[in-house]
Amino acid sequence: MKRLLDPDSLRALSRGSAVLGAGGGGDAYVTLLQALQATEDFGAVSLLDLDELPDDALIMPVAGVGATTVILEKFENGDEGVRLREQLEFVTGREVAALMAIEIGGGNALLPITWAARMGLPVVDADGIGRAFPEIPQVAMHLAGVPASPAVMTDERGNLVVFRTISGDWMERLQRAAVVEFGGAASSALFSLTAAKARAATVRNSVSKAIGIGEALAVATGSPVPALIKEMGAFELVTGKVLDVERHTTSGFVRGSVVIEGLGDDAGRLIRIELQNENLVALERGRVLASVPDLITVLDAETADAISTEVLRYGQRVTVIAFACNAVWRTERGIAVAGPRAFGYDFDYLPVEELAGATT
Amino acid sequence: MKRLLDPDSLRALSRGSAVLGAGGGGDAYVTLLQALQATEDFGAVSLLDLDELPDDALIMPVAGVGATTVILEKFENGDEGVRLREQLEFVTGREVAALMAIEIGGGNALLPITWAARMGLPVVDADGIGRAFPEIPQVAMHLAGVPASPAVMTDERGNLVVFRTISGDWMERLQRAAVVEFGGAASSALFSLTAAKARAATVRNSVSKAIGIGEALAVATGSPVPALIKEMGAFELVTGKVLDVERHTTSGFVRGSVVIEGLGDDAGRLIRIELQNENLVALERGRVLASVPDLITVLDAETADAISTEVLRYGQRVTVIAFACNAVWRTERGIAVAGPRAFGYDFDYLPVEELAGATT
Numbered sequence A, B: 001m002k003r004l005l006d007p008d009s010l011r012a013l014s015r016g017s018a019v020l021g022a023g024g025g026g027d028a029y030v031t032l033l034q035a036l037q038a039t040e041d042f043g044a045v046s047l048l049d050l051d052e053l054p055d056d057a058l059i060m061p062v063a064g065v066g067a068t069t070v071i072l073e074k075f076e077n078g079d080e081g082v083r084l085r086e087q088l089e090f091v092t093g094r095e096v097a098a099l100m101a102i103e104i105g106g107g108n109a110l111l112p113i114t115w116a117a118r119m120g121l122p123v124v125d126a127d128g129i130g131r132a133f134p135e136i137p138q139v140a141m142h143l144a145g146v147p148a149s150p151a152v153m154t155d156e157r158g159n160l161v162v163f164r165t166i167s168g169d170w171m172e173r174l175q176r177a178a179v180v181e182f183g184g185a186a187s188s189a190l191f192s193l194t195a196a197k198a199r200a201a202t203v204r205n206s207v208s209k210a211i212g213i214g215e216a217l218a219v220a221t222g223s224p225v226p227a228l229i230k231e232m233g234a235f236e237l238v239t240g241k242v243l244d245v246e247r248h249t250t251s252g253f254v255r256g257s258v259v260i261e262g263l264g265d266d267a268g269r270l271i272r273i274e275l276q277n278e279n280l281v282a283l284e285r286g287r288v289l290a291s292v293p294d295l296i297t298v299l300d301a302e303t304a305d306a307i308s309t310e311v312l313r314y315g316q317r318v319t320v321i322a323f324a325c326n327a328v329w330r331t332e333r334g335i336a337v338a339g340p341r342a343f344g345y346d347f348d349y350l351p352v353e354e355l356a357g358a359t360t
Helices: A007-020 A030-042 A080-092 A111-119 A168-182 A195-201 A206-219 A224-232 A332-338 A352-359 B007-020 B030-042 B080-092 B111-119 B168-182 B195-201 B206-219 B224-232 B332-338 B352-359
Strands: A003-005 A045-048 A058-066 A096-101 A123-127 A151-154 A160-164 A185-189 A235-250 A253-262 A270-276 A278-284 A287-291 A295-300 A317-323 B003-005 B045-048 B058-066 B096-101 B123-127 B151-154 B160-164 B185-189 B235-250 B253-262 B270-276 B278-284 B287-291 B295-300 B317-323
Touching: A003 A007, A007 A030, A007 A206, A007 A295, A030 A111, A045 A111, A058 A080, A058 A111, A058 A168, A080 A096, A080 A111, A080 A151, A080 A160, A080 A185, A096 A111, A096 A195, A111 A123, A123 A195, A123 A206, A151 A168, A160 A168, A168 A185, A168 B168, A206 A224, A224 A317, A235 A270, A235 A287, A235 A352, A278 A295, A287 A352, A317 A352, B003 B007, B007 B030, B007 B206, B007 B295, B030 B111, B045 B111, B058 B080, B058 B111, B058 B168, B080 B096, B080 B111, B080 B151, B080 B160, B080 B185, B096 B111, B096 B195, B111 B123, B123 B195, B123 B206, B151 B168, B160 B168, B168 B185, B206 B224, B224 B317, B235 B270, B235 B287, B235 B352, B278 B295, B287 B352, B317 B352
Parallel strands: A045 A123, A058 A096, A096 A123, B045 B123, B058 B096, B096 B123
Antiparallel strands: A003 A045, A058 A185, A151 A160, A151 A185, A160 B160, A235 A253, A235 A317, A253 A270, A270 A278, A278 A287, A295 A317, B003 B045, B058 B185, B151 B160, B151 B185, B235 B253, B235 B317, B253 B270, B270 B278, B278 B287, B295 B317
């Protein structure tokens, strides 16, 4: 066991996963409260390295799926995790040994801990992305050829759907259609896999990494924003205030854009961030400052807490940072699945280091 | 065994089920060709009375779900039935003993025969409605408390979805959302039940009834329309020509209306039929001539062949008839589930006999 996830580490995870959410992954505060309550009620959850599990141990990756605006207000009834586990065990004929976050971004980093506490299961120190992405096939398991099927989805009412699709795209289409019908958010278990496969098909140590980010913020002396930038090896894109937010909840996603007006040294600059649950691209007068799969995160300029896309609003004082994604997303296949063109943009991906070098 | 479904009985079934489709149930001609081919390739299918099956024999009711305009053009790949059966047997842990039509209207009356031929299974002389209705809970099984879950849906690509819902309404919502994503049509097995339950929870002898209607048409001397009206105990609402068709394929349904201008004795009359896959209500200057759950069927004025809603077009010479639904739909619960108010109309159901008595 790497560590017991005590309340302090959960608080650090919440702050760190918000930074890794790149605006998405769902609210990390309510999910923190749920995780704190569940671990108080049922005991702390063990964080395991994938090497600690037998090769054939079945790992159940889980996530809230839907629009983050809805996830913020539409809570689970508490039985979702158990229902997903029971159904996954039924359809696979195997016992679930551990839970995993499909994405380490936002509240989805904490969700498996809440459920694991209630079930008495461990969570593994890994996730499917190393950040948050909006669409289902945008995970390392998909890149590695692990199928999303059989996937299970449930809502807070008790409805349950099992999906066996011919592709990741069909999984996205069918789960999204169900999510919309459920009211914009639901809980899902998909890409279940053995520990042996997970060792090569996930982003490892990402729970520890997110906790480390939160801990660095907690001990930062002076202004926390520079401390976080240093910790992340990030680039500051702009510091200013939110001038405009355009946000729609549609087709099971939050879509829109936000404009940030530079202040101080950045006076006169206007930066536009386009979003689909997560921040996708940052543009300045049409020039790309950073784009998926690299991470763009909007921070509170005072506290360095990440502000997720569903709670951005006019007048917030923010610093926008960008930093490198996990190496798996910089492969040809990674860029094809989650690069700018995968989101409909007509430009090629350039690493944030190159873009930032050219712009600062 | 009641009978072997030979080619002549399949042809009669196709004509009869089109009449019982009340405009819906999907095209009955292409499905006839499929049933003829399947029974030629694999042998004729046995039609069994429910009393011939052991009490615990599992019956798999099946249907094409979606917009009839789409069903007309989007064909199965041939494996759908086998896939549904395998998955239903997996999730129930039981062997399927026989297939049943969820609705005896249109092509959905023939679908189980095509699949049964390929699988070497019998079909039972019963269905879920005694006609066709557009929405999933509008079946006698639902009225009798038999759940639609676990339901299985598949498309021609090989995607497969299992639904376990908390209500019939949720089954309708989730299957419809999946159907829309599949392109407007898909195949489904739902309301699986034992023979013992089916004896009290289905409309019995409806396959024989549909065949009888087709046979009566085949032997009719003189004009077949009066012969059919006599056979069905039906009321003639109007004879004329189609003056206007408004038809949209939306949300997994065909919706719209058709206006028929009276000719001959009916000159000067304008009858409007509103439809959702099936013909729902017939109106004359705002007055209701007939409505769901009773059947309204548009016939070719020459041949008495039923014209389904997806192929109605300007200029067709037609006779519109209406006749009584199965008694199960005239119960309080039947009217609540499939009466005018269930389709959003603000009037109470009156039996066609009363309405026709008042108008002719």
